[in-house]
Amino acid sequence: MSEQIKPHVDEEDGRLYFNYHVGAELEFTTAAGKRFRLRIVDCEYENGTEYYFLESAGKLLPTRFSVDKLKKQLTAAPYEVIDEGELQELPLLVEEVQLYYQERIKELNFDNAEANKKLNGTEYKSLVRAASSLKKRLMLAEADGREEDAAQIRKDLSENEAKRSKILADKGIDYKVLTKVKDCEICGDTGIVDGKICECALERTEQIKAFNAALRLAELAGT
Numbered sequence: 001m002s003e004q005i006k007p008h009v010d011e012e013d014g015r016l017y018f019n020y021h022v023g024a025e026l027e028f029t030t031a032a033g034k035r036f037r038l039r040i041v042d043c044e045y046e047n048g049t050e051y052y053f054l055e056s057a058g059k060l061l062p063t064r065f066s067v068d069k070l071k072k073q074l075t076a077a078p079y080e081v082i083d084e085g086e087l088q089e090l091p092l093l094v095e096e097v098q099l100y101y102q103e104r105i106k107e108l109n110f111d112n113a114e115a116n117k118k119l120n121g122t123e124y125k126s127l128v129r130a131a132s133s134l135k136k137r138l139m140l141a142e143a144d145g146r147e148e149d150a151a152q153i154r155k156d157l158s159e160n161e162a163k164r165s166k167i168l169a170d171k172g173i174d175y176k177v178l179t180k181v182k183d184c185e186i187c188g189d190t191g192i193v194d195g196k197i198c199e200c201a202l203e204r205t206e207q208i209k210a211f212n213a214a215l216r217l218a219e220l221a222g223t
């Protein structure tokens with residue numbers, strides 16, 4: 001396998017771009033002195049490779065060119081640039097999503113540990129245990145048809161709940177952070193489903209791109 005040309009990393013913004021510009025128009029002169037133009041009409045990124053759709057003499061070529069093939073074509077003969085075209089950013093990549101979500105999970109675990117620390121020395125954890133045994137007592141009372149007992153247990157449970165809510169509010173703790181509730185049930189907060197980017201990650205495209213750009217810039221700076 002020949003070496004694959006990697007996407008271009010912009011040293012200013014740290015983001016990934018296609019190597020060639022869409023809209024670029026180049027004029028070649030053949031050995032016989034004939035001129036013809038090649039235009040990049042579109043690009044796409046698939047399985048780690050850049051592909052380009054080209055128009056030659058006004059006609060769309062039937063097959064797309066990989067970045068390697070396009071480079072070979074462009075180095076084979078001299079040409080004049082008629083139009084520079086426009087720089088295109090790569091779409092959101094699975095690798096970028098993974099890096100972002102891994103960091104996000106670390107952050108959530110950190111917040112969760114902080115929340116648990118804040119609850120030390122409070123009644124919260126014993127209230128959780130008490131609630132769990134109250135729930136079982138309630139099931140038994142209901143199964144046995146002891147209505148009066150059940151009513152009392154329900155009352156105790158709701159008091160227990162109110163106390164817990166108050167502790168969380170006083171300590172400024174988010175229940176979702178404390179119980180590690182997943183934001184996305186589809187991907188379980190990994191950002192990836194069946195090897196594809198989850199909807200929740202697509203919604204965060206800009207954040208994910210910005211995070212990865214910052215990582216690349218830090219790498220370029222050697223930090």
Ligand SMILES: [Zn+2]
Pocket residue numbers: 184185186187188189190191192198199200201
């Ligand atoms: Zn998701």
